[in-house]
Each structure stands twice: as C-alpha cells, then as structure tokens.
Amino acid sequence: MYPSFQLDPNQDLYTHKIFEDPEEKALDRIHKLITVAERDTQDMAASVASLSLNGNQKDLFFTENAGKLGNSVKTFKSSFEQPRVDKKVLKKKKVEKLSLATEAYEKEVSNLQREIILLRRSLKKAENEANKYKLSSSEYEEKNIKLDRRLVEIKAELNREISVRKSLEEAHESSQKRFQEVEYLSSTEKENLTRLSVNCSTLKQEILRAQYETSTEKQKRIILETTLETTRAERDNISQRYEQIQEEREKLIIDLEKLKDEYLNVNEQLEKVQKASAESSSRDSHLEKALKDAAAHNAKLIAECEENAEKARKYSQHSNNHEALKKQLTIEVRAKNELLKKIKEYESILNERNMEIDIMRNEQEMIIKDKDSALNEVGETLDHVVRERQNADSQIDELVEELKRVEKQRDNLLIEIKQLRERISNSFQHSRAQEKLEKTLKDLTEQKQRLSYEKGRLESRVESLQKEMENSSFTRTEVYQLRDSVQELKDTLTIAERDLDLSKSEENRLKSELSVLEETCQRKERDFQVAIQCRDDAVKELKKVTDNLNKLTEKNRLAEIGWKVSMDNSNTERKELAVQLNQVISAHSDLQRTVDQLQIELGKADEKFTKLSNENDELRRKVNSLETERMDWVFKSEEQATALTNFTRQVSSVKEDVLLLRNQFS
Structure with missing residues (x-):
C-alpha cells in the first residue's frame, strides 16, 4: 500500500561520490x-x-x-x-x-523506519478492527430485528397460554365436581366395608375359638402319646434290666460252684496237713509253734468256710425268692400285654377320630381360606380404590401446583418482557454509542489519512534531507524538527490507540449485553417450551384421571356385586361352619370320654409299674449287696490261697527237715 523507504547501511553518504x-x-x-x-x-x-x-x-x-x-x-x-x-x-x-552526524542521522532514520513499520501495523489493526466493528454493528442490527420478532412471538404465545389456562381452570372445576362424587361413593363404600369388617371380625373370633379347641385337643393327644411312649420305654428298660439280672445271677451261680470246688480242695489239703502234723508233732518241738499257728489259721479258715456256707444258704433262699418274683413278673407282663392291646385299640380309635378331625380341619381351613380370599379381594379393591383416589388427589394437587407455576412463569415472562423493553431502549442507546463509535472510526480513518499524508511528507522530507546530505548542507535543526514531528506522530498514535481501546471496551460491553439478551431469550424460550409441555402433560393427566375415574366407577360397581355375592356365600358358609362345629363338638365330647377312660386305665397301669419298679430297685439293691459279699469272699479266698501256699511251703520245709532227721537217725 505504501512505498518502502530503506537506506543501505553499508553506503557512506559522503564518500560514495567524488565531489568536484x-x-x-x-x-x-x-x-x-x-x-x-x-x-x-x-x-x-x-x-x-x-x-x-x-x-x-x-x-x-x-x-x-x-x-x-x-x-x-x-x-x-x-x-x-x-x-x-x-x-x-x-x-x-x-x-x-x-561522519559523526551521519551516524546519528542513520540511527535516527533506522528508529524512524521502525516506528513507521509499527505505525503501519497499528493502522492495519485499526482497519481490521474498524471492519469488525462494522460487521458487529450489522450483526447487532440483525439481532435487534430478531429480538423484535421474538417479542411478537412471545406475545402471541402469552395469549395462547392465557386461553390454555382458562381451559385448564374449567377442566379443574369439572374434575373437582367429579372428585366430590367419587368421595361420596367412597364414603358409602367405607360404611359397607366397616360392616363387612365387623362381620369378618366375628367370624374370625369364632374361627379362633375353634382353632383353640382343636389345639387343646392336639395338646391332649400329644400328652397321651408321650405317656404311652414313656410307658413303652419303661417296659423295655424293665425287660432289659430283668435280662441283665438273670445273666448276673447265672454268673453268680457259676462263681459259687467254683468256690465250692475250691472249698473241697482246701478241706482235702487240710486233712492231709492234719495227718502230716500228727506224724511230725512227736518228732520235733520247734515244729509245734508252726503247727499251732497253722491250727489257728486253719480255725480261721474253717470259720470263714462256715460263713461262706451260710452265705450260700442265704443265696439259695434269695434265688428261691427270685423265682417267685419272676413268676410275679410273668403275671404282670401278661397284664401289661393286655393293657397294651387295649391301648392299641384306643390308639386306633384315636387315630380314626384324629383323621376325622383333620378332615374337618382341612375343610374348615379351606372355608377360612375362601373367606379370607374373598375378604382380601374386597379389601384389595377398596385399597385400590382408595389408592387411585389418593393418586387422583395428588395428580390434581400437582396440576394445581403446575398451574401456579405457569402463572408464576407468566408473571416472570411479563417482568422479563419489561426488562427486554428496557434493554431494547438500552440497545437504542447502544446504537447511539455505536454511531459515536462509527464517528470515532471515521476520525481514526481521517487520522490515518493524515498520518499517511504526513508519512508522504516525511518521505519527501527524508529525500530532501538525503539530497541536502549529499550537498553537505544537513543541519541539526532539521533533525530536531524531524524528532518533533515523530513525537507528534507518536502522540497522535497514542490518542488513536486510546480511542481504539475505548471502542473495544464499548464493543465488549455491547457484546456482553447482547449475550445476556440472547441468554434471557433462550431461557424464556425454554421456559415457554416447559410451560407448553406442562400444559400438554396436564391435559394428558386429566385424560388419565378421567379414565381412572371411569375405571374406578366400573370397579366399584363390580366390587358391590362381588361384595353381595361374597356376603351370600359367607352366610351360607357360616351356616355350614355352624353345622360342622356342632359335629366337631359332639365328636370332641366322645373323644373326651374315651380319653378320660384311657387316663384312668393309664393311672392304674402307672401304679402297677411303680410297684414293679420299686421291687426291681429292691432286687438291684440285694444283687448289689450279694456282689459286694462275693467280692469280699473273693478277696478272702485269695488271702486263704496265699496262706495255703505259705503253709505248703512250711510243710515242705518240715518234710525236708524230717527227711534229714530220718537220714541222720538212719
């Protein structure tokens, strides 16, 4: 755009030509x-x-x-x-x-060239920003036009919302009337339900009484079964103890026979010892002491043998008593078997009666289940009606709240429209400010033209200065003038930059306000769309509520029909239950009589079993005493055996002495 003016740094202004x-x-x-x-x-x-x-x-x-x-x-x-x-x-x-002046001049010229380059760049930036401002101003005008259109649309939508609100209020009034009718129907149904609940409570009390009686019968039957099981277990224990006692008695008999054999052997040995002692008493005096000791010991053994014989006699008497007890036990076992047969017969009768009771209970449970199912169905229908009514109430409350929200949104929209109008007025003010901006831009362009003009002047001045330098007539005054001109240019540039900064700040402020306006418009559009959606949802929910009300009316009608049918069925079932309960009571009285008879017989059997158990305890005590006596006798027999072994050793030693004496005398 501008002619480039550059100096050759290697060129000497005073030596590159020969001056004549x-x-x-x-x-x-x-x-x-x-x-x-x-x-x-x-x-x-x-x-x-x-x-x-x-x-x-x-x-x-x-x-x-x-x-x-x-x-x-x-x-x-x-x-x-x-x-x-x-x-x-x-x-x-x-x-x-x-040369010194030329160096200073060259430095100043280079600085001026740099400043000129910076001025060109700043001028380009200013031109670009001016173009941007023009574009932004055109965009602002378009946005203002769009905002005006949007305001017209918002006004139309507000009118629509007002009409929709009126329609919603009318629908709300109709729904309130409908809900009042539903409340009246629900109150009548509640009264019917209270009556049904009273009847059901009486039936439940009767059923609980029947269940309590059946449970008491079960407990009594369980007690009888436990007593029978205990008697059987005691009988088995007594039979096992009797077998153990017989085995122990046989063992005792075998032990007594062994003791008798040992006693005979001891007597034979004693006789032999007496014969040997009679032969040796005349021969040696020192053997008399041993013989006396042996005689005393033998006397003790004889006394013990006599005691053992008496014990054996007593044991034989005990065995005779045991046989008598055994006979009594056989008689009691026969009586016990007869009682068991009777108990089995009574058990079969009880099982038959229990089967009948179980059948009656199953029938009663089936009737109760049918009754409970009918009551549950009635209760579920009523609960469903109440829930649907509560849901309808909640939906109506939500609709009312949504209507309030829509009203609030409408008020907010009106307030925002007022704010938009104020902002539009502000935007007109901004347009005025924009006009001022345009004026400032025009001033900047004029200043730019002036700067270009001054730049041309400076270039011509530089050329003239170069010519004057060639003619060696360059002076410092012109350099100072150039510096002053450059300083003036800098001042003008700073002023232009300040104007540009102000215009930028105003542009940013306008942009921020426009962005705020756009955000508010978008938010209002969203709110309006949300309000439309809420209106559509409210219409849909009203349709659903009407459908639910129709369904509820149909369900109430069906529930009334079912309730009447269930009441008829419950009356018939109550009559059948009364007949069945009478039958159960008669059967229960018969069972009670049989159970009383069985308890009497079981009491007698218990007395007999107690007697037998006492006798068994006495027999056990006797057997234990016999076992203790046997153990004592065994210990004593062992002592006697040790004494006999010692005595035989002494006799053998005496025999050896006698043989030695015989050998000596011979």
Whole structure:
C-alpha cells in the first residue's frame, strides 16, 4: 500500500561520490604551474651556471636573477602550500564531524523506519478492527430485528397460554365436581366395608375359638402319646434290666460252684496237713509253734468256710425268692400285654377320630381360606380404590401446583418482557454509542489519512534531507524538527490507540449485553417450551384421571356385586361352619370320654409299674449287696490261697527237715 523507504547501511553518504570543488581545481592548476615554474627556474639556473663559467658580467647578473627567481618561487610555493594544508586539516575535521552526524542521522532514520513499520501495523489493526466493528454493528442490527420478532412471538404465545389456562381452570372445576362424587361413593363404600369388617371380625373370633379347641385337643393327644411312649420305654428298660439280672445271677451261680470246688480242695489239703502234723508233732518241738499257728489259721479258715456256707444258704433262699418274683413278673407282663392291646385299640380309635378331625380341619381351613380370599379381594379393591383416589388427589394437587407455576412463569415472562423493553431502549442507546463509535472510526480513518499524508511528507522530507546530505548542507535543526514531528506522530498514535481501546471496551460491553439478551431469550424460550409441555402433560393427566375415574366407577360397581355375592356365600358358609362345629363338638365330647377312660386305665397301669419298679430297685439293691459279699469272699479266698501256699511251703520245709532227721537217725 505504501512505498518502502530503506537506506543501505553499508553506503557512506559522503564518500560514495567524488565531489568536484572549483577552488581545489584552481589550486591544483596553480600548484602545477608553480611546479612548472620551479622546474623552469631550475633549468634556467643550470643554464646560467653553465654560462657563468665563461666569466661575463651579464651571465653573473642572470645567475643572480635566476637564484632570486628560484627563491621567490620556493617562497611562493611554500606560502601557497600552507593554506592548502590548513584547508586539508579543516576538511578532515569537517569530514569527521559529518561522519559523526551521519551516524546519528542513520540511527535516527533506522528508529524512524521502525516506528513507521509499527505505525503501519497499528493502522492495519485499526482497519481490521474498524471492519469488525462494522460487521458487529450489522450483526447487532440483525439481532435487534430478531429480538423484535421474538417479542411478537412471545406475545402471541402469552395469549395462547392465557386461553390454555382458562381451559385448564374449567377442566379443574369439572374434575373437582367429579372428585366430590367419587368421595361420596367412597364414603358409602367405607360404611359397607366397616360392616363387612365387623362381620369378618366375628367370624374370625369364632374361627379362633375353634382353632383353640382343636389345639387343646392336639395338646391332649400329644400328652397321651408321650405317656404311652414313656410307658413303652419303661417296659423295655424293665425287660432289659430283668435280662441283665438273670445273666448276673447265672454268673453268680457259676462263681459259687467254683468256690465250692475250691472249698473241697482246701478241706482235702487240710486233712492231709492234719495227718502230716500228727506224724511230725512227736518228732520235733520247734515244729509245734508252726503247727499251732497253722491250727489257728486253719480255725480261721474253717470259720470263714462256715460263713461262706451260710452265705450260700442265704443265696439259695434269695434265688428261691427270685423265682417267685419272676413268676410275679410273668403275671404282670401278661397284664401289661393286655393293657397294651387295649391301648392299641384306643390308639386306633384315636387315630380314626384324629383323621376325622383333620378332615374337618382341612375343610374348615379351606372355608377360612375362601373367606379370607374373598375378604382380601374386597379389601384389595377398596385399597385400590382408595389408592387411585389418593393418586387422583395428588395428580390434581400437582396440576394445581403446575398451574401456579405457569402463572408464576407468566408473571416472570411479563417482568422479563419489561426488562427486554428496557434493554431494547438500552440497545437504542447502544446504537447511539455505536454511531459515536462509527464517528470515532471515521476520525481514526481521517487520522490515518493524515498520518499517511504526513508519512508522504516525511518521505519527501527524508529525500530532501538525503539530497541536502549529499550537498553537505544537513543541519541539526532539521533533525530536531524531524524528532518533533515523530513525537507528534507518536502522540497522535497514542490518542488513536486510546480511542481504539475505548471502542473495544464499548464493543465488549455491547457484546456482553447482547449475550445476556440472547441468554434471557433462550431461557424464556425454554421456559415457554416447559410451560407448553406442562400444559400438554396436564391435559394428558386429566385424560388419565378421567379414565381412572371411569375405571374406578366400573370397579366399584363390580366390587358391590362381588361384595353381595361374597356376603351370600359367607352366610351360607357360616351356616355350614355352624353345622360342622356342632359335629366337631359332639365328636370332641366322645373323644373326651374315651380319653378320660384311657387316663384312668393309664393311672392304674402307672401304679402297677411303680410297684414293679420299686421291687426291681429292691432286687438291684440285694444283687448289689450279694456282689459286694462275693467280692469280699473273693478277696478272702485269695488271702486263704496265699496262706495255703505259705503253709505248703512250711510243710515242705518240715518234710525236708524230717527227711534229714530220718537220714541222720538212719
């Protein structure tokens, strides 16, 4: 868009061209002429010197003049070269100053170039932002148009909602009337239900009484069965104990026979010992003491044997008594078997009666189940009616709440419409602000044009400065002027940037307000859609409620018919139950009589069993005493055996002594 102005940093502004100064040209010419004149004077002096060798006065005059002329030429040359040298020194100083000035100028030019580039970028940004502002302003206008349309639509929807609300209120009034009718029907049904519940409670009490009587009969029968089982177990225990006692008695008889054999053997040994003692008493005196001890011990053994014989006699008497008891037991066992036969007969009768009772109970339970099922059905229908009514009430309450919510939403929508109107007025104010923005943008464009104009001026000024630098007439005043102009440009740029920032802030504020407006519009649209959905749901729920009410009326009608049928059935069942209960009571009285007779017989049998158990206990005690006596006798027999072994050892020692004595005497 703009012509690029760039300087070559490697280019010297003062040495890239050869400057032709007329003074220098003249001086060079004069210097050349002086050198030529010097050469001529030297030639003349040489020629005069060659002539002076001839000795003429004229030649001497010429030589003197030639020397003077050479000296004058040298003085002129020296006087001519001195200002030239001074000029060269001044020129060098000027060149150094110019080089320093050119360096400073180049730095300032580079800074200016950078600033110009930044200004171009900022101008491009400003142009882009201005275009964006134009686009956003067009979008804002379109959005305002859309908002106006949306407001018109919202007003139409509000009118629709008002009509819908009126229709909902009418439907609500009709539903309230319908619910009042349903409440009246439900109150009548509740009264019928209370009557049914009273009748059911009386029937339940009668059934509970019958169940209690049957449970008492069961308990009595269980008690009889337990007593029979206990008597059987005691009989088995007595028979087992009797067998054990017989086995122990047989063992005792075997032990007594063994003791008798041992006693006979002991007597034979004693007789042998007496014979040996009689033969040896006359032979040795020291054996008399042993014999006396043996006699005393033998006397003890004899006494013990006599005691054992008495015990054996007693045991034989006990065995006779045991046989008598055995006979009594056989008689009692026969009586017990007869009682068991009678008990079995009574058990068969009881089982038959129990079977009849179980059949009656099953029939009674079936009747009770049918009755409970009918009552449950009636109760379920009533509960279902009550639940449906509660659901209908809750639905109506929800509909009322939803209507209230819709009213609140409508009020909120009206408030929001007012707010929208206020915001639209604000948007008009924003449009004014936007116009101001456009004005500022126009000012910025004008400033941009001015800057471009000033940039052209600066470029032309830079070109003129370059030309002036080429002509070595550049001064610091112009540099300061350039700096001032650059500073002015910077100030204008800062002002433009501030205006841009303000315009950006206003744009952001407008954007935020527009976003808020869009959000509110979207929220209102959502709320309106929710209200429409609530209205549709309310209409659907009203339809459902009407359908449920129709169903409830049909169910109530069917429930009334079923209730009447169930009441007729319950009356017939009650009559049948009364007949069956009379039969059960008569059977129960018969069973009670049989049970009383069985208890009397069982009491007699228990007395007999107690007597037998007492006798068995006495027999056990006697047997235990006999066992203790037997054990004592066994211990004593062992002691006797040890004493006999000792005595036999002594006798054998005596025999050995006697044999030794015989051998000595022989």
